[in-house]
Amino acid sequence: xxxxxxxxxxxxxxxxxxxxxxxxxxxxxxxxxxxxxxxxxxxxxxxxxxxxxxxxxxxxxxxxxxxxxxxxxxxxxxxxxxxxxxxxxxxxxxxxxxxxxxxxxxxxxxxxxxxxxxxxxxxxxxxxxxxxxxxxxxxxxxxxxxxxxxxxxxxxxxxxxxxxxxxxxxxxxxxxxxxxxxxxxxxxxxxxxxxxxxxxxxxxxxxxxxxxxxxxxxxxxxxxxxxxxxxxxxxxxxxxxxxxxx
Numbered sequence: 032x033x034x035x036x037x038x039x040x041x042x043x044x045x046x047x048x049x050x051x052x053x054x055x056x057x058x059x060x061x062x063x064x065x066x067x068x069x070x071x072x073x074x075x076x077x078x079x080x081x082x083x084x085x086x087x088x089x090x091x092x093x094x095x096x097x098x099x100x101x102x103x104x105x106x107x108x109x110x111x112x113x114x115x116x117x118x119x120x121x122x123x124x125x126x127x128x129x130x131x132x133x134x135x136x137x138x139x140x141x142x143x144x145x146x147x148x149x150x151x152x153x154x155x156x157x158x159x160x161x162x163x164x165x166x167x168x169x170x171x172x173x174x175x176x177x178x179x180x181x182x183x184x185x186x187x188x189x190x191x192x193x194x195x196x197x198x199x200x201x202x203x204x205x206x207x208x209x210x211x212x213x214x215x216x217x218x219x220x221x222x223x224x225x226x227x228x229x230x231x232x233x234x235x236x237x238x239x240x241x242x243x244x245x246x247x248x249x250x251x252x253x254x255x256x257x258x259x260x261x262x263x264x265x266x267x268x269x270x271x272x273x274x275x276x277x
Contacts (some may be wrong), residue, residue, distance in 0.1 A: 064103030113181035133227035141172025142258035148176035209243030
């Protein structure tokens with residue numbers, strides 16, 4: 032198993048990482064924030080989990096920070112190799128998966144991973160072309176979500192074959208196809224397939240879809256940003272499931 036180190040910035044992000052059981056290599060804290068209650072809690076948790084804590088000058092934090100808003104604290108977290116799709120399909124009773132035909136911008140991957148984490152997505156699957164790994168930019172924009180949502184890089188055709196073998200419904204999200212996404216039952220196990228920033232779903236990928244949904248838009252708007260479209264779809268699923276429980 033291989034791992035990589037990602038940078039987490041911000042008091043809430045670092046605090047959440049410390050309470051998650053993830054492996055944190057070290058934490059840097061600005062000397063000007065030592066009296067802040069949240070920073071005190073972070074320092075206490077670091078001691079409890081035997082995480083190396085270093086107090087540094089505020090300009091050092093500013094120099095290292097990639098977000099420009101580290102709030103006086105930076106952590107270096109060890110990101111383990113993500114589980115395989117086979118493992119997820121075997122262990123999850125109701126798999127919740129997102130697949131993307133192509134992603135060209137790290138900011139979009141980071142943003143959609145943030146939404147995926149909040150919505151309880153089990154994995155994000157992308158081909159090994161374009162943006163397909165956790166870079167510093169992806170980690171920064173995801174605000175820590177990159178540490179919790181597995182990012183799997185593999186052929187979408189191989190992934191969809193495995194998904195369909197487990198009878199998980201495949202829902203294509205495509206402009207003008209299928210039902211309004213708010214009118215389609217999205218509860219239960221599902222794999223949503225999206226296009227990318229500049230491309231729709233390819234015809235070969237469409238053949239794997241059991242059904243399609245679309246997001247109604249004003250006619251002059253060709254499409255939404257892929258991270259925005261992702262958020263709308265996955266939170267509609269969580270809304271429907273809350274209604275079922277209630």
